[in-house]
Amino acid sequence: MTNQDFDVIIAGGGHNGLACGAVLAREGMSVLVAERNPWLGGCVTTREVTLPGFKHDMYGSSHVWIHLNPDYKEMLPELEQYGLEYIWSEDLITGHPNHEGPGIIVYKDVDKTCESIAQYSPEDARRYREVYDGFIEIKDGVVSNLFNSPQPPSLMTSVMENSEAGLEMLRNYQLSPKAWVKENFEHPIVQSFILGWAMAPQNWPFQEGVGQSFYVMIPAIHYFGESIPKGGTIEMPNALARYIEARGGTVMTESTVTKFIVADGECKGIQLEDGQEVTAKQAVVTSLDPKQTFLRCIEPQHLTPKFRRMVENFSFGKVSIVRAHYALNELPQFKNGEEMSYTAFQRIFGSMEDIEIQYAEMGRNVPPSNPFLWTAAWTLHDPSRAPDGKHTLIMDTFVSNRLQDGSRWTDELAKEYVDEVMLPVLQRHTTNMSRENILAEYIDHAEKLERDNWSLVDGTTTGGERTQAQMGYFRPFPGYAQYRSPIKNLWMTGPSTHPGNGITAMGTVTANEMLRSFGMKEEDDEFDF
Numbered sequence: 001m002t003n004q005d006f007d008v009i010i011a012g013g014g015h016n017g018l019a020c021g022a023v024l025a026r027e028g029m030s031v032l033v034a035e036r037n038p039w040l041g042g043c044v045t046t047r048e049v050t051l052p053g054f055k056h057d058m059y060g061s062s063h064v065w066i067h068l069n070p071d072y073k074e075m076l077p078e079l080e081q082y083g084l085e086y087i088w089s090e091d092l093i094t095g096h097p098n099h100e101g102p103g104i105i106v107y108k109d110v111d112k113t114c115e116s117i118a119q120y121s122p123e124d125a126r127r128y129r130e131v132y133d134g135f136i137e138i139k140d141g142v143v144s145n146l147f148n149s150p151q152p153p154s155l156m157t158s159v160m161e162n163s164e165a166g167l168e169m170l171r172n173y174q175l176s177p178k179a180w181v182k183e184n185f186e187h188p189i190v191q192s193f194i195l196g197w198a199m200a201p202q203n204w205p206f207q208e209g210v211g212q213s214f215y216v217m218i219p220a221i222h223y224f225g226e227s228i229p230k231g232g233t234i235e236m237p238n239a240l241a242r243y244i245e246a247r248g249g250t251v252m253t254e255s256t257v258t259k260f261i262v263a264d265g266e267c268k269g270i271q272l273e274d275g276q277e278v279t280a281k282q283a284v285v286t287s288l289d290p291k292q293t294f295l296r297c298i299e300p301q302h303l304t305p306k307f308r309r310m311v312e313n314f315s316f317g318k319v320s321i322v323r324a325h326y327a328l329n330e331l332p333q334f335k336n337g338e339e340m341s342y343t344a345f346q347r348i349f350g351s352m353e354d355i356e357i358q359y360a361e362m363g364r365n366v367p368p369s370n371p372f373l374w375t376a377a378w379t380l381h382d383p384s385r386a387p388d389g390k391h392t393l394i395m396d397t398f399v400s401n402r403l404q405d406g407s408r409w410t411d412e413l414a415k416e417y418v419d420e421v422m423l424p425v426l427q428r429h430t431t432n433m434s435r436e437n438i439l440a441e442y443i444d445h446a447e448k449l450e451r452d453n454w455s456l457v458d459g460t461t462t463g464g465e466r467t468q469a470q471m472g473y474f475r476p477f478p479g480y481a482q483y484r485s486p487i488k489n490l491w492m493t494g495p496s497t498h499p500g501n502g503i504t505a506m507g508t509v510t511a512n513e514m515l516r517s518f519g520m521k522e523e524d525d526e527f528d529f
């Protein structure tokens with residue numbers, strides 16, 4: 001690459017950095033994206049880690065929230081011209097196997113889902129439908145709040161505190177996942193099904209202030225559906241890269257950013273590992289995590305001690321995963337029947353008590369003794385991800401990223417945990433998941449996660465704990481929630497900023513804030529709830 005300068009340089013080729021670059025390129029700006037790895041996507045990437053021809057989504061794979069993003073939807077027709085093709089779950093979405101009864105299936109159709117729940121409790125089915133029906137009143141506000149800069153927390157409170165119904169909802173928003181589930185559902189199987197669903201963003205069962213997520217989580221899957229990119233989740237970031245390049249931009253892999261060049265209080269560009277410096281005419285964007293950005297890549301004299309303390313205190317938490325990627329001879333066959341086996345994605349949870357025990361063990365840095373599982377066989381919908389007639393399977397659970405004696409996960413320990421604890425859980429719910437069905441495996445754990453993606457700090461996967469002190473107006477730091485850093489012309493994007501982790505392409509929000517600051521987009525003063 002020559003030493004030409006660009007309008008905007010983006011550090012990190014995760015899907016959020018690429019989405020940010022795509023919006024800026026759409027507006028005629030010259031964009032450079034520099035990515036450390038040989039592959040793009042960050043946590044939205046696909047690799048052949050078991051056998052040739054078996055394409056495994058390494059981290060995020062299910063595309064739901066991204067389809068709410070207005071800028072992404074506007075770009076999607078052109079992204080499809082660059083190779084992106086979505087495959088939608090038209091009927092069966094997620095299965096919830098259980099030893100008691102038929103299990104619960106979430107369908108795209110809410111009525112069919114309620115029928116599945118009603119096999120355990122007609123009253124719980126009624127309540128599920130009630131939550132779904134209420135979504136119509138908040139849907140537009142949810143989309144607006146997800147894909148705009150976060151609002152001061154007092155604004156929503158000031159609107160809702162003036163009525164009895166509003167106060168009741170504010171109170172419900174403050175509940176912990178366990179408390180919300182206990183108040184709203186009665187049957188133990190349905191309770192664990194809903195609570196297990198809520199654990200996906202790595203909330204803790206007793207974590208207060210999570211109740212509001214249920215009013216979005218339950219309806220959204222029915223309103224917006226679930227999709228996967230044909231050929232692997234990486235096809236989405238690949239299409240974004242082609243979109244940028246078609247507009248004169250440059251996307252580089254194997255290009256590690258080692259330094260943000262700062263002079264006179266302003267970010268001027270980046271320095272790469274080989275010593276090359278590239279300058280930006282208007283702005284630099286970091287999609288790296290805050291500690292990489294501000295503690296590794298910026299010299300201390302350019303930041304105040306107070307700001308550096310905020311960065312040092314930013315918490316990534318302790319929750320990591322152990323994940324097995326399997327190349328399979330045939331799909332898992334679940335004991336709950338044919339429909340359960342034809343859901344590509346399963347959540348396997350025991351009782352509410354089992355979930356609490358798992359989190360108690362994680363709190364003590366003990367590998368969970370009877371873990372819940374997430375499994376996904378995306379080849380059910382997308383046969384192109386494996387050789388003819390063969391399949392891939394993801395199987396994972398949450399664990400602490402450290403062990404009780406302070407040591408770290410190793411390949412040997414993770415394999416032992418998969419073989420002796422996790423796989424037997426899956427085998428208890430299936431008829432054919434013997435070793436003979438597994439052609440090859442690749443096992444991920446905290447140390448490998450961070451090795452492959454430096455922004456997965458200590459093997460965590462959320463970009464920072466989703467606590468009240470680190471979400472919304474406080475993410476990543478108080479006073480810096482509008483994607484601006486304390487250094488002029490250095491902007492922030494990625495899961496450490498609002499709205500947090502997930503496949504959302506939220507980099508578009510950063511891009512829009514930048515365009516407003518450049519005078520290329522009108523200010524939006526409206527607030528939605």
